[in-house]
Amino acid sequence: MIEISQISKSYEDVQALKEITLQVNEGELFGLIGPDGAGKTTLMRILMTLLLPDTGEAKMNGFDVIKDFKKIRHIVGYMPGRFSLYQDLSVEENLNFFATVFGTTVEKNYDLIRDIYYQIEPFKTRRAGKLSGGMKQKLALSCALIHKPKILVLDEPTTGVDAVSRKEFWEMLKKLQKKEITILVSTPYMDEATLCDRVALIQKGKILDVDSPRRITEKFPRKIIRARSDEMYRLINDLRAFKKAESVFAFGQYAHFTGIEDNVETTELDIYLEKLNHKNVLVEEIPPGIEDVFMSMQEQAVSSE
């Protein structure tokens, strides 16, 4: 279990964390979701006992991050955002190194990493620096697990990794969760949020909401309309110029639109876009996704600053 209470941290003139209070339950797969610079790495480094908070307290399975830092290092596995591997060591040398540091052997804990490691085992003599992004990620995860941690902390593990490897990675996390490991994972990808049991939406060092991804979207009260046309850039600008527009942002192949009030009808937008000579227009109402909630919360947070 991870208990975070009123943690704040500043770097000179930047306040990276502002009174963060959060609890991650035992065996939970918990996501820290937020854009670059939100404070995710800072929070994780504090939990990993690598950085001291200015104020507040945090406990990992009951151990205090300041007083009990040595004990914590034995029960946590950490995969930092930038790969933690020794580029000049081979795959197996990296793994052996991490096992030795924790006073264990690869054989002893092989069971836990088997599903992940077997995919890179054929390349065990290759230097880590010569692996693909997806393979590096699997090796880094194996290294973070080799001492059988009770809590696993992963800082943006899927950034810069291809879509197939991203999907496989989340499947691996689900399997690890079944082995009673508490997992805290950060990501800037909103689609990954839906794979977590609960998430904290974090922005500019503040938590905007904590809940299951499903409840976060269910309790969002706004109507979302998505639109598409042959000219997406012009479409976004035109939608922003619509008199009842509150927010418009690009999401994949669509623009997501929220009105000043929720009485904007899809037909109104359809007619408006046709008049502006947009071709192949599609306008439809959709249930809000986590990215809609996040964008809306971000706007509110900025306007209340």
Ligand SMILES: Nc1ncnc2c1ncn2[C@@H]1O[C@H](COP(=O)(O)OP(=O)(O)OP(=O)(O)O)[C@@H](O)[C@H]1O
């Ligand atoms: N060593 C440092 N010195 C000064 N400012 C820092 C330092 N580390 C982080 N910051 C600032 O603190 C804020 C939070 O950064 P942090 O790295 O924790 O965010 P993040 O959500 O992990 O984003 P990223 O994915 O970009 O790392 C940012 O404004 C960042 O510029």
